[in-house]
Amino acid sequence: MSVRSALICAAALSLSALPAAAHFQEILPSADVLPEGGKVTLDMLFTHPVEGAPVMEMRRPARVGMVLNGTDTDLSDKIAPHPVPGGAGWQVSADLEDPGAAVFYVKPQPYWEPAERKFIVHYAKVVVDSYASGEGWDALVGLPVEIAPLTRPTGLWTGNLFTGTVLQDGKPVPGATVEVEFVNDGRVDPPNDAFVTQVLKADANGTFSYAMPLAGWWGFAALVEGDAPMTSPEGKPVPVEEGGLIWVKATDMAAKRN
Structure with missing residues (x-):
């Protein structure tokens, strides 16, 4: 059992009686930069990253895709189950043979959160740069809610400032909440x-910044209310929380050895 799987098991037991907290749709690649191209595998999980659990029910994604060099490729037929302790996860792999930053994304099916009496739909993406090209990292998928990176989201050192703009239907969202x-x-x-989920407010142009203090994967979740309600399991109209997520990896800077 991996370290993270063990943490998920322990956290699920300790958090089972706690109220709902911040939900994050993960789409985490095996690497953020492929210096020589090649295969990348992405794991998808709906969970609380800092606490490691609980793992929420995640049905097979409605769509998983990749935007690379102006082409949107549907990878949905490559989705495979990847269960973890306490819940269901999914996995997809792709071969990046050409240089360029691939923007991988997942459109999940709506998740019913009974504790908050609402549906949650979090559209998540992550950038993987093939051949460390440094090109195409700012390409937009066109998701209903999306974070447009103003900082290149690959090859970042720990402590770097990540800046992005929250978009809804392609337009900036002034004052958007970002977890x-x-x-x-x-x-x-x-x-x-209070330390589990950091909370930011975007400025009047929908732009926010955050300095990542620790090496590893960081998720930025821009949250807005959906335009139309959905019908709850009880048959009543309920609000929809839509999220636009981007995952960014920070790497420690190691001193050169003489």
Whole structure:
């Protein structure tokens, strides 16, 4: 059992009686940069990254795709189950044979959150740069809610400032709420709940910034209310929380050895 799987098991037991917290749709690649191109595998999970659990029910994604060099490729037929302790996960792989930054994304099916009496639909994406090209990283997928990166989201050092703009239907969202969490592998024990989810407000242009203080994967979730309600399991109209997520990896800077 991996370190993260063990943490998920332990966290699921300790958090089972707690109220709902920040949900994050993960889409995490095996690498953010492929210096020589090649295969990349992406894991998809709907969970609380810092706490490691609970793992929410994630049905087979409605669509998984890749935008590369102006082409949107549907990878949905390559989705495979990838269960983890406590819940269902999914996985997809792709071969990046040409240079360029591939923007992978997932459109999940709506998740019913009974504790909050609403549906949650979080559209998530991550950039993988093939051959460390440094090109195409700012390409937009065209998701209903999406974060447009103003900082290149690959090849970032720990402590770098990540900046992005929140878009809804392609337009900036002034004052949008952005939640931030990192994938905790057991290195950090938050002092209390206030440290689990960082919360930002975008400015009047929908732009936000955050400096990543720890190496690893960081998720930025821009949250807005959907335009139309959905019908709850009880047959009543309920609100929809739509999220636009981007995942960014920070890497520690190592001193050169003489």
